Amino acid sequence: MVENRPFLDFMTHLVLITGVIVVAFPVYVAFIASTHEPDAFVRGVMPLLPGDNLIESYSTMLKSGLDIGGTPPVWLMLGNSLVMALIVAFGKIFISILSAFAIVYFRFPFRILAFWIIFITLMLPVEVRIIPTYEVVANLGMLNSYAGLTLPLIASATATFLFRQFFMTVPDELMEASRMDGAGPMKFFRDILIPVSVTNISALFVIMFIYGWVQYLWPLLVTTEEGFYTIVMGIKRLMATADREPAWNLIMATVTLAMLPPVLVVLFMQRLFVKGLTETEK
Amino acid sequence: MASITLEGLKKTYSGDVHAVQGIDLTIQDGELVVLVGPSGCGKSTLLRMVAGLETITQGTLKIGHQVVNTLEPAERDIAMVFQNYALYPHMTVYNNLAYGLKNRGFKKEEIKKRVHNAAKILEIDDFLERKPRRLSGGQRQRVAMGRALVRDPKVFLFDEPLSNLDAKLRVQMRVEIKKLQRRLKTTSLYVTHDQLEAMTLGDRLVVLNAGKIEQVGTPMEIYSRPATMFVAGFIGSPAMNMVPLKYIQDIDNKNLSLNLPAPTDTLGIRPDAICLSPPESPHLTIEATLELFEAAGSESHLYIRLANSEQPAVIRTNGQPPQHEGEMLRVYVAHEALHPFDSRTGKRTD
Ligand SMILES: Nc1ncnc2c1ncn2[C@@H]1O[C@H](COP(=O)(O)OP(=O)(O)O)[C@@H](O)[C@H]1O
Ligand SMILES: [Mg+2]
Numbered sequence: 001m002v003e004n005r006p007f008l009d010f011m012t013h014l015v016l017i018t019g020v021i022v023v024a025f026p027v028y029v030a031f032i033a034s035t036h037e038p039d040a041f042v043r044g045v046m047p048l049l050p051g052d053n054l055i056e057s058y059s060t061m062l063k064s065g066l067d068i069g070g071t072p073p074v075w076l077m078l079g080n081s082l083v084m085a086l087i088v089a090f091g092k093i094f095i096s097i098l099s100a101f102a103i104v105y106f107r108f109p110f111r112i113l114a115f116w117i118i119f120i121t122l123m124l125p126v127e128v129r130i131i132p133t134y135e136v137v138a139n140l141g142m143l144n145s146y147a148g149l150t151l152p153l154i155a156s157a158t159a160t161f162l163f164r165q166f167f168m169t170v171p172d173e174l175m176e177a178s179r180m181d182g183a184g185p186m187k188f189f190r191d192i193l194i195p196v197s198v199t200n201i202s203a204l205f206v207i208m209f210i211y212g213w214v215q216y217l218w219p220l221l222v223t224t225e226e227g228f229y230t231i232v233m234g235i236k237r238l239m240a241t242a243d244r245e246p247a248w249n250l251i252m253a254t255v256t257l258a259m260l261p262p263v264l265v266v267l268f269m270q271r272l273f274v275k276g277l278t279e280t281e282k
Numbered sequence: 283m284a285s286i287t288l289e290g291l292k293k294t295y296s297g298d299v300h301a302v303q304g305i306d307l308t309i310q311d312g313e314l315v316v317l318v319g320p321s322g323c324g325k326s327t328l329l330r331m332v333a334g335l336e337t338i339t340q341g342t343l344k345i346g347h348q349v350v351n352t353l354e355p356a357e358r359d360i361a362m363v364f365q366n367y368a369l370y371p372h373m374t375v376y377n378n379l380a381y382g383l384k385n386r387g388f389k390k391e392e393i394k395k396r397v398h399n400a401a402k403i404l405e406i407d408d409f410l411e412r413k414p415r416r417l418s419g420g421q422r423q424r425v426a427m428g429r430a431l432v433r434d435p436k437v438f439l440f441d442e443p444l445s446n447l448d449a450k451l452r453v454q455m456r457v458e459i460k461k462l463q464r465r466l467k468t469t470s471l472y473v474t475h476d477q478l479e480a481m482t483l484g485d486r487l488v489v490l491n492a493g494k495i496e497q498v499g500t501p502m503e504i505y506s507r508p509a510t511m512f513v514a515g516f517i518g519s520p521a522m523n524m525v526p527l528k529y530i531q532d533i534d535n536k537n538l539s540l541n542l543p544a545p546t547d548t549l550g551i552r553p554d555a556i557c558l559s560p561p562e563s564p565h566l567t568i569e570a571t572l573e574l575f576e577a578a579g580s581e582s583h584l585y586i587r588l589a590n591s592e593q594p595a596v597i598r599t600n601g602q603p604p605q606h607e608g609e610m611l612r613v614y615v616a617h618e619a620l621h622p623f624d625s626r627t628g629k630r631t632d
């Protein structure tokens with residue numbers, strides 16, 4: 001839509017800029033707080049300019065963590081979160097692209113039923129089935145392990161559904177041509193279908209990476225050893241100080257660090273991501 | 283090289299759709315046979331059964347002497363050109379051509395030789411490193427042909443390969459396909475809904491209607507002796523005029539006796555068989571009103587209505603009509619140019 005209406009332009013910009021401020025301001029405040037003395041944040045007047053405590057806050061958190069909060073160094077938690085987010089993202093994509101492939105390209109008995117069962121699991125996210133899932137994971141001895149952290153999150157109806165929708169737009173002739181060219185089903189999947197889906201895969205990767213990164217409740221349940229703490233649950237633990245003010249500058253430093261990886265992933269994959277959501281190139 | 287034999291081939295889709303209802307046909311070694319018919323008559327289904335992309339409900343399909351009913355497409359040694367080309371979008375032209383050879387375990391040098399050879403024949407050697415997205419429609423079409431060509435298969439199958447091209451390119455590619463087929467002498471089955479394409483391309487035509495064969499023959503046989511009213515109306519442009527016998531009144535000869543075979547009740551007359559001046563041979567003389575004159579360059583069309591009956595008809599001629607629109611004129615049809623039909627069965631009667 002190309003329209004030349006100055007007032008409309010002005011209004012849309014106003015709305016957009018307001019939106020950006022609403023989203024960005026708290027992030028800015030968090031960053032500023034992380035650069036000040038511990039008590040600067042609660043003194044009443046919030047500072048809006050960076051202080052001089054930046055290096056100290058960040059190096060404390062990265063190197064040693066906070067004893068009172070009972071958290072390991074931040075780099076360890078960042079590492080755990082990264083491993084978890086990557087396993088969740090890749091696992092989800094791997095499982096769902098295969099199941100979508102089966103549903104779209106094979107005529108097996110109860111195909112439609114299988115699809116609907118997958119689809120119905122949309123209504124059963126981890127939070128809903130958390131107690132039975134915990135029971136299962138505990139019985140399998142997977143508490144305090146990466147498997148326990150990630151496996152229950154990996155099955156994904158959303159991704160299966162998105163891949164199914166995409167595969168249905170891929171012309172059948174592509175599959176037929178590859179059959180003529182002597183490619184079996186898995187060869188077609190590997191040589192044709194996956195390359196054609198690259199943009200969709202990357203878009204889903206970004207979404208699923210962030211989904212894995214922001215998990216809070218589940219890691220809180222299945223990890224009791226510091227060595228498996230993830231960053232998001234770690235932040236919560238930092239705040240749980242009974243007898244004194246939380247060290248806001250350190251907490252905010254951790255928050256800022258925790259935001260970085262998703263931001264980097266989005267920035268890095270932005271081009272592919274937008275392409276995957278908007279373009280259907282076949 | 284091989285012949286193709288279809289014996290009682292049937293295809294029934296779920297929900298009782300009888301797409302192909304018993305086809306018997308033999309395609310000789312090296313022949314180019316065109317399947318032609320209106321949209322939805324089962325051409326693609328038939329072709330796809332030969333390709334192995336559709337299961338055969340009933341009947342036998344042989345390539346050479348081998349029954350191939352249950353063979354995978356890749357095992358039938360055939361190649362197919364699709365209407366939308368179905369090029370692999372993420373592969374270069376080179377890899378598009380090479381993919382089938384790679385899967386069949388050809389050596390690298392052999393693949394290279396074959397791809398370059400096919401590319402040269404089709405004049406796409408300049409684009410080998412491009413992706414299909416950066417090619418024009420005509421170039422994509424050539425790549426699709428190339429993919430069939432490199433394999434040097436026993437049989438080529440074409441499913442409306444030219445219908446995504448503009449009119450000019452379509453004519454050009456039509457000629458090239460014919461030349462190529464003449465040169466390679468590969469048995470080919472070509473599907474189109476365009477009767478002109480079918481006439482110009484085929485060694486033989488198979489006219490299909492509603493899943494059944496209406497007529498098989500060379501283009502000229504079909505044009506000059508259409509076996510049914512359907513074929514008569516489908517082949518030739520403008521379409522053949524179908525005039526109920528009772529509307530034909532010869533003004534020179536009131537008691538018309540044409541010696542027509544028994545159940546004839548309709549006469550088919552090609553638009554170019556209606557003349558504006560009397561021919562030498564025995565003929566009908568008919569009065570009509572000129573309704574509309576249409577000049578189309580090398581030829582022109584006259585839309586007329588027969589006197590008394592208001593029956594419309596089209597004349598194809600290459601000159602100006604002597605009359606103005608709205609005036610009466612006399613037209614002449616040689617007796618031998620009449621095609622007698624029985625409208626109840628739709629069949630030719632002589
Ligand atoms: N997969 C299918 N399932 C059910 N009916 C089909 C299927 N494919 C084609 N048909 C039907 O079979 C008939 C012939 O189709 P098709 O061979 O594609 O016609 P054409 O290529 O001559 O236009 C049509 O009536 C079509 O609706
Ligand atoms: Mg078709």
